[in-house]
Amino acid sequence: MTTAGSAAGSAKAGGSITQSELDAFLAAHSTALKGKDRAAFLAAVDPKNADLLKQQGQLYDNLQKIPFASAAYRFGSMDGGESTFAQGAQATVAVNFDHQITGVDTAPVEEQYRWTVVRGATGLQVTAVDAPTNRRGYPAPWDSIANLTVLTRKHVVIMADDTSSSFAKSRADALESDAQYDFAHWTGGTGTAPGFAVFLTSNRDTYEGIYDQGRDESVGVTVPMPAVSDPSSAGGTYPSSRIAIDTTHYKNLDPADADIIFKHEMTHAMIDPFENLSGRSEQDHLWVVEGFAEWESQRMYSPTELLYDGDTLHAYATKHGAPKALPTDAQVYSSDSDASSLGYFYSHMAMRYMAGKWSPEKVDQFVLYVYKNATSATCVDDAMKNVLSTTTDQFTQGYASWYRSSL
Template sequence: MAGRRRARGSPVPGLWLLLASLFVSLVACGGRPATDGAKADVQRVLDRRAAAVLGHDESAYAATGTAAGYAAVRAVPLAAWSYRVTAVHRDGDSATADAELSYRVDGYDRAPVIANRTLSLTRDGDGQWSVISEKPAEKTGEQLWDQGTVSVVRGTHSLVLGVGQSGERLRSFADLADDAVPAVSAAWGTDWAGRVVVLVPNSLEGMAGLLGSPASSYRGIAAVTTGETGGGSKAPADRVIVNPDAYGMLGRVGRQVVLTHETTHVATRAHTNAATPLWLSEGYADWVGYRDTGRTPAEAAPELQHAVTGGTVPAALPTDGDFGFSGDASRLATAYEGGWLACRMIAARWGEVKLDAFYRAVGEYKERPGAVEGALKSVLGTSLPRFTADWRAYLRDQLA
């Protein structure tokens, strides 16, 4: 274990004698050391299983146990797939293994995606272990192939993986993503991968399963992006995960805005960290999403317009808590709209280049305190109180 130091000094003779006598007594009574070879045996089985996945060898896969699951993952373009057994809990000829599944999607993942898995195994009369089942470890999200057979559609700048979706529908997502990537690059720049992975499960429940959260947390949310904030070259590619129930209720412009918004998160991830408030990360993604649509503030911010015309102008920029998916829908919509209009104001008053520079400057801080204030001063030449006052005036001007 990193950072752990071994104690130095002479052993205590009496202690050594005690340990030696205990060991002899365990062996004499038929006791089995913890490292009895089962872990190594299971690792070898999973090594063969992984090689079969990469080699597209269904018969070799079936030779390691149940063939269930092979067809589900077969179409996914994989550059790597391996298991690392972390523990084996054995009960006679049955065992449960804890393992880390490590995989990379070819052409997209810069580093492996790691998923904790639980496997059930049985041992035959010849002492050979075989896999009965594999599933996500407790309290972890599913992989898309856990939900059914994965279909794949490739776009120019995108890879779309879906379960229970027609090829035509998956192609529509690829087309939207292919339009989103150049739109994001036009706004943000080209210092990102310039491609996106989109996962389309069969339902809201499927989306929630991938995220390891209750479905109620994402009802009405059309899509989310998962990834490592501040992720550099050693972070795997982000995943845009679609809620097909909510997404299907959107019109053509709305669907494009959503995919462009989520693709913006992919592009900006390396410059997004704990210092970045959600009003900026979500507001900027909405700004890019709406940038070429011609939508007016009144059309794109109906909840906030309703509040402003009713005489209630927010006193402060949205907090991170305002963006909670499981909270009040009106509060969530108002938060997104407020963040969008803050970024829109920066682009209109200081210019798009300054908006991008402000986003990056905030991300150069490691912690939240002082990050926005410092970037406002260094990039925009203003203070947080002054910026907030200007934003409130901008809301009145655009929405009243």
């Protein structure tokens, strides 16, 4: 039997590690994963490194639970590889884990690792696995969690650690219903994500570290995943996303509160494939991104049913007054939680105004236009003109007037 650890054993005993050796090494590692051969998968690891063997064994076990349409390891780039002694060749290698989750990803996406690879007596061996220089979806839940819980439904793949395993099992059907809710309301046409990968935890450190998203002010986050066909991630759209949610606040609350955060993040993930991420927009448009997700997740509620920070909608609106302008990106994603909450609120209300004055279908068209033209310096202005037949100033004035008279 040829294992990942011995695939390169017949290569030259000395000298630098070559890409062709690494290609063969990674191909054998991929074959071991696909063939459900745990021993062969772990044969790639330095047998003297007990901690790494344990971690990679945990990774293998977790990966076997994920419904992958495809999954393979691929050479990315290499530093080093030069050596002056026969069995001491070493290289730092960027390794791509190309994978597509069935029912979630529209195309294969990549996660990247940094492996330290050495030439031993029997071939190449991995002695360390670390974060890549430019993190690409690392660490995923399968890298970080022992005994990962994985549940599947038609539109949702749910992952959870031990802190939220029971919560995941009790809410799996609700998550599927929330996914169906979002899909049922979308009128913007084809091209959405087909489903969602959702990770649940109430461990705050784990939540903030997963996918390296670092959103310390959030309780839910949607992280775009780079496509295999776009390894530079310098432009284009991302074919899929990963959702992470801190369940701390939802275990003892009304299930409807959890549904709101689920629907909110799924809304982001549903339409993320449309967003042009090739550069930064020069026009503030996060109020569109977050306002749409807020509105979509709560559109079934009348204004009198909405609560913000424990206040009724009317009390909250009265407390903060009518907006003088649409929220800026800095306000929406402010590190000040009060400023950010108000930014989200004003964004939500702007979408409610838009849906009432024009239509929910126009909201979808407006959001789709902004997403597809997100790098334009006039993406919002152009959407106002081309979708709503108005101007941003006119919209803002009408929104403020509606806010004062209606809320």
